[in-house]
Amino acid sequence: MNKETAVLGNSDGTRLSHESETTLEHVVNIVPKLIEWMIKSGVGYTEFSTALKAVFYNEAIKELNRISQKKTDSAISLLSGLNRRDVRAFCQTYGEYVLVDQLSLQLPVSxxxxxxxxxxxxxxxxxxxxxxxxxxxxxxxxxxxxxxxxxxxxxxxxxxxxxxxxxxxxxxxxxxxNSNLHVDENKKIFPKNISDHLAAGILNLTQNTNFLEQAIFADELTQDSIDKLTQLSSDLWKLMSKALVSAAIEYCKSDQGTKNANKRFRLGIYQYDE
Missing domain, CATH: 1.10.10 (Arc Repressor Mutant, subunit A)
Structure with missing residues (x-):
């Protein structure tokens, strides 16, 4: 075991399973950009770790619902890693789920x-x-x-x-x-896009689904090539998005009012270079 994966054990010194260890390792590789965003915005570890407790609590509840297992304090504590005191506090304060607007009132202030x-x-x-x-x-x-x-x-x-x-x-x-309405609106949209992107990839990995989740990568490029690829990406997206929006409008009209019209669809695209 190399030095990097050696830190991915439990606090009592026991090893995580291979599945748990590799998942944690890859999640840790995703997190730095989120941490960068938070630090730039003045959010520190204390605020983030407090918020994470509620997230782990919620997701443990969802998993117990999925497997039809009784939601006892012990079961929630085992899945989430929270101590039973925290679990009991969440249950007594919020009920089954912790709502985001409820949570914001409880976060520590820097x-x-x-x-x-x-x-x-x-x-x-x-x-x-x-x-x-x-x-x-x-x-x-x-x-x-x-x-x-x-x-x-x-x-x-x-x-x-x-x-x-x-x-x-x-x-x-x-x-x-003062609130910047444009920035605030983008902050609402961006997490939804990222969340659905993650959901597609995670379901593909864990449940063998076949959601579209692909990327094209190229390196050792000049800035001129980057500029041309960026423009081509933008032009192709405009054509594709126009066709998709037109089709989505038609499907929304035809499906409106039908009993099983309870699904949602999102297709996203991103471009990044450095």
Missing amino acids: VPARVLGAWLVQALPSSIPFQGNENSFESLVRQISSEKHPKSILLELKRLGHVIEEGEQVVLQNSNF
């Missing part, structure tokens, strides 16, 4: 976010001095945490675009708190 919240709640000026005993950025941070250094919090808020420095002043950028 220190930088709490500092911003205190700034707004206390109605401090949009520009405050970094140092000082009262109404300064340092004093604001100390109200929230005695462990985090004010300079570190300042750098994090600057990285996220929430504040800027002007001389000795820290200036709140209110525009960054």
Whole structure:
């Protein structure tokens, strides 16, 4: 066993099965881009790991439903890896499933976010001095945490675009708190596309389905070739999507109102180069 797979065991030192070990190894290879997105957005391990507990709880419930097994605390705990205290807490608080909007109310709030919240709640000026005993950025941070250094919090808020420095002043950028409807809408669409893409591939691997899930890869290319391939991809997608949308509209019209019209269809395409 090489060093990379050696870390994919259980905490008690026992080995995972080959299926579990290889699955975990490949999932870990998928996650970095998601972690990159979260870190760029100011989401850390604490917030993510808390949210993951509910995801594992939900998926364990779904699997027990699939195999028609009784949903006891022990069974949910065994499948999800959560301790029974967490399972019982979810059952008592949410019932069978944890809804995403319910979960968001329970997530821990990071220190930088709490500092911003205190700034707004206390109605401090949009520009405050970094140092000082009262109404300064340092004093604001100390109200929230005695462990985090004010300079570190300042750098994090600057990285996220929430504040800027002007001389000795820290200036709140209110525009960054306003909702960007275009970005928000894309954030809703993107996870649905990715989720269905993953669902197609995972079902192909685990249930021998035959969903279309393919990609074309080429390397050792010049930028000129990349530009031409990108344009060709875009042109072909426009032709294909036009035909598919037209067909989908017709099928929706003909199927509307029929008893078994309870299915959905999604076809996606992506292009990436580096």
